[in-house]
Amino acid sequence: MTTYTSDERRHTAETAASMTDVRYEIDRIDRLLVEIIAERQSFMDAAARIKGDRNIVHDRARIEDVVAKVKAECPKHGLSPAIAEPVWRTMIDRCIAYEFASYDALRLPAKVKS
Template sequence: ETMADVRYEIDRIDRLLVEILAERQSFMDAAARIKPDRSKVHDATRIEDVVTKVKAACEGAGLSPAIAEPVWRTLIDRCIAYEFGSYDARRGGGDVNS
């Protein structure tokens, strides 16, 4: 009804997104632990697969692909950077990204 109501709901959703992204990040740590070779961290085929699946999910959810695709490409890019840091930290090559 009001802008305060709208902002409250946006803030609520943002808190949920933070929780979901933290869960996603935990799987970057798992991937870094499992992958036997650093060269496997960046997988162009997997990136396009993820983006394709997200765009397909947009249709049923009513999310504009013009919003989703750049958001997911940025998310994937940052997750890969995080995974490189996690991979290196596990093998004595540096700290996990913050």
């Protein structure tokens, strides 16, 4: 199980009093996002291993399902859907490209991999 690391949170958006405070928190959050996105990426490797057909790597219905779920979470957390949707669509697009590469790498003959 992944345990995320983080520097200590020093401020909230309401208590930050300087740009130094804001930048510290943004940098702290960005480091956490890298950890979380890396974990998400690891599941692209799992999907590439599990899926038996390259044609199902790109699944339009699943993409729309993921985006709909993300948008449904936005109001609960105060995240603008205008930020969330394009971020997730870009991430999904890049994850699909990664999964295609992972899928192909797993299935190349051993002699070609060398």
